[in-house]
Every structure is written in C-alpha cells, then in structure tokens.
Amino acid sequence: MSAATVVLALGDDVSTDVIYPGRYMATVLPSETPQYAFADLGAFNARLKAGAVPAGSVVVAGKNFGCGSSREQAVSTLKGHELVIVAESFARIFLQNAINLGLRLVEARGVAAAEGDELAVGATEVVNLTSGRRFPATPLPAARQAIIDAGGLIAYTRRRLLARVERR
C-alpha cells in the first residue's frame, strides 16, 4: 500500500463528458487521448499537460463515476497519466473499460478526501492519512481480476485465441 496525493476531488455522477468531452472523440488512439483529460476543467487539464501531476496521483469521486457514454477514451485518457481513481461507485461500462485497459481504480464506500490529502490506496482498504479515516474497499470479482492479472483484455483475448488454435 503506497501513499499518494489527491490531485482532484469530485462529486457524484461524474460523466464521461466531463472526463473526456465528446468533441474530442475523433481522437481515438491511447497515445493521443491523454491531452484531453478533463479538458473542460481547464486548470487541472493544464497541470496534467504540463507534467505537474505525478504518476499514481489519486482522483477521488462520489457515486457513479464514469456514467454516460461507452467511449473508451474516457479510460485511456486517465490511464495515459497513470492516475488512480478512488470512488464510492463506478458506472458499469466505465468499470469494465478500466479493467480491460488496466486503469487502476478502487471502489471505497463512503470515501471522503480533499485535494491535497494523502491517501494510502490498497486492495482491501483506503486510508486517508491526512484525516485518519479508513474506508473499506470492495474487492473486484474474480472474473474481472483475471483480466487484470493477464495484463488487460488484449493480452487475455490473445491468450484465448492461441489456446483455441493449439486445441485444434
């Protein structure tokens, strides 16, 4: 469990339009999407683009983070900055996309943190080192963990394909 700084604290229902506005959807490659992360939160986007946010920094949010569109750019844009997302809950497609692309996220009921707080983010618990409060983390179901363990869905599917060929 390593400590990291909360660089952005958001509320409930953060939509994919906030994470990655639709007008940038013609940009699809994971190598190109990071420049538009939280594009409409101008100051934070500027800090990301300036390289002022260290890898492993934490974005904290409330319920239903990533609601809305299935756009995978909303995950690749965060993954590109190696952000860690800690939220009370996630929208289904966003959660699945994050697992598929290897974006680190943790669901922690009741999590409360302000920008600048130090968090220790573990698989079973999130500790706010600044406030001293502890929040239990919901473990991922085994089926989803298997994709993470494989290194993401591309590697997982490649392994399945090769196994199928060998069986023939």
Add this chain to the structure above:
Amino acid sequence: MTVVQRILARASGRASVAVGDVVEPAVDLAMSHENAALVINQFREIFRDTGLEARPWDPSRLAIIFDHRVPAESPKTATNQKRVREFVAAHGIAKFHDIRGDRGGICHQILPENGYVRPGAVVVGTDSHTTSHGALGAFAFGIGATEMASVWALGYAVNVEVPATIKVTVSGAMPPMVGPKDLILYLVGKLGAAGATFRVLEFHGPAIRAMPTSGRLTLCNMAVEAGATSGIVPADAETLRYLKEEAGVGEAVEPVGPDADAVYERAVDVDVSALAPQIACPHTVDNVRPVGEVAGRHVDQIVIGSCTNGRLDDLAVAARILKGRKVAADTRMLVFPASGRIYRQALAAGYVADLVEAGAVVMNAGCGPCLGVHEGALGDGEVALSTTNRNFKGRMGNPASDGYLCSPAVAAASALAGVITDPRAEGGR
C-alpha cells in the same frame, strides 16, 4: 429464470444460469459506429505476433453504422471513416450503413428497422444506448472498443456476470400528450442515475403491451440512464408485427419470455394514468420533475431527434403541434430524423413540410447535436430543450450551457412559445 437469464443460458450452452454466475455468451450481433476505427486498432493489436490472420470470427454478425459525425465534421473523422470503409470492404461486412439517404441513419434505428435484432438474441454495441434493442426482446448492452475487438476475435463476450433483474410493471393508459419518454424520464428520476447499475429493467404491464415498438425503443434506450446494463420488453404480438411489417423479417420468430417462477431482485410498479409530462433539468438525467414546475423558462434551442426520439411517431407529434404555426422568433428549432427511411416517411406524410414551414431546420439523419461534436452548438449561457437522452454538463458541446430533456410533445409546444411549456396547456392539439 428471467428473460435475460434464459437468453444467457441459451447463448452460453447451459441449462440454467443464476444471478452472479460468470458466463461467456455467444454473440448474435456486434454493432459499432465511427468508433469502429478504435475497435479495428485494438483488434489488430490482439493478433499482433500471434502468426494468426486478423479476421473477424463471423463478418455476417458484425454491423457498422456511421451516425455520430455524419457527414464528417473534420479531416480526422473523415480519415477514420475511410479506414473503417477499407476494413468493411476487406472483410465483406454486409451490415454496413454508410452516410446515405436511402439506408443510413442512427445505429439504434438501423438495427431494428432492418430486422438485424431478433427476440432472444445477444447484442453488444460500442455505444451505451445499445440497451435500446431490448425493445425487441433481445439482451443488448453497451461495451467498450477493446471489448468489441475481443468479441470480433472470439465470437463471444468474456466474463459476463449474470445481472439481477428489476421487474417494472406499468399499468394504466397514457393520457393525451404523455408518452414513453415521459415514462422513462419518470422512472430514471425515481430509480436515480445509478439506481439500476448492474441490473436489468424488465418491462411488463398493460401500458407496455399497448406500446408500439417505437415507444419501447425509447424506453429501453434510456434504461442506461438509470445505470442499467439493459432494458428488455419480452417479445409479444407487437414485436412479431414490427419484425414482419416494418423490418421485413420473413422467417418465423420465436419470442422468449420469463419463466413463471422467475426471481426478481425487486418490483417497481407505475400507473401512467395520472402521469404528467416530465422534464430532466440540468445537469443530470435523474433530475426529473413534472414539466409544469419549470414552465416559462426561455429556450434558445429546441432539438427533436436522436436514437431516443427521432422516429416517425415522434416527428408526427411535433408536426401535429407545429402545423400552420410558427416557432418563436428568438428560439431555434433543429429536427433530425433517426434514419433515412424515417426521413422519407416523414416527407411522404408531409411532416417535413409542416416542420420547415413552421421555422424548424430539418437536418440529415444521424446523431446531430446530441453529443456535442458536430453541429448545433450552443452559446455561453444558452438553454437547450431536447428530446435526446443526456444533459450532462458539456454534453451538447458547451459546458457553459444548460440542457433539459423532454418528449417531442413538450419540445414542440415549447418551440411555439419560446419557453418551456406543458403541451397539455399550450399548443396541444
């Protein structure tokens, strides 16, 4: 088993499945739109260094529809579309709908109107509103581009957890000027934006049985706005009628219903007899009230269309209200039919003439301004009233604007007045 459990059991070759089981269902239809450009990229990545040829498992089960940015708004989009066309040609993908007035349109209208979706099918789409296709009794859900690439490679979806189901029973008859959009807005408000996350909404009751497939598409379309994996209306006589008469499906179709002893996580009952027209207020879809509570607010732009409400009966409602009258001088009105077929039907019925003569701008079939990438942008501080499905901050392209969501009747009545209007009070005919 519920309908979705029965579908998942069949598609994964099991006698039965229970909530929480992890299954790998065979996919009957795999739909994507412009984001096929990203799917193709990830698909090739899966095959890299395997020595295997990157070919989709069954090109006849792929559907690709251009709708999000049509005609292309930028060289980047045009180049992505060109790459997708090359892939389509190389793999012989027949269910491809390019930017055309005859067979083009929004994916969630193109699939049903061409008979691509059948009751009992497993449908995945790289679009969150893929939930729409539950209107035909299919289990249809949105996935990301990488997951679609995996489906193209394998022919099945990996690691699908069998979702719990909420049984929604809708009784009563819709009052005048109240329709499927008001019902789903009411339900999203009642359930909350995450109230059905990892759940299926299974729709039952006399008001559903009486609802045409077009209305059921509106209903299931917005199930995702309550967080649901999918919405589903078990197929019935209306489904069979739609498939035969409107979708041109000649062969026999087998409806799939729930077992009598199906187990639901909970039940939600709604009586629509006294339902008022509803409106979702900025900036969340579950911020829903009866329209009367915000009546009188000035509207800069009215939008009628989208995969939610761009179908022929939606345009008919708007045309009936606007025929022979005028859109308010300080309000703009944009209409975009859901498909080229609907556009032609609206032309033949005179709806397009009624709308244009009233002052509306009728645009080409497609997603239009709904997702804020293409056309119909809003100015700072402006207010949009739209029959689309999302009003998140920035959704229509400008985070400094406000978006309200409503039915075609509310939109049309409000266009006349230039302010948010209850269609039962003003403009209703």
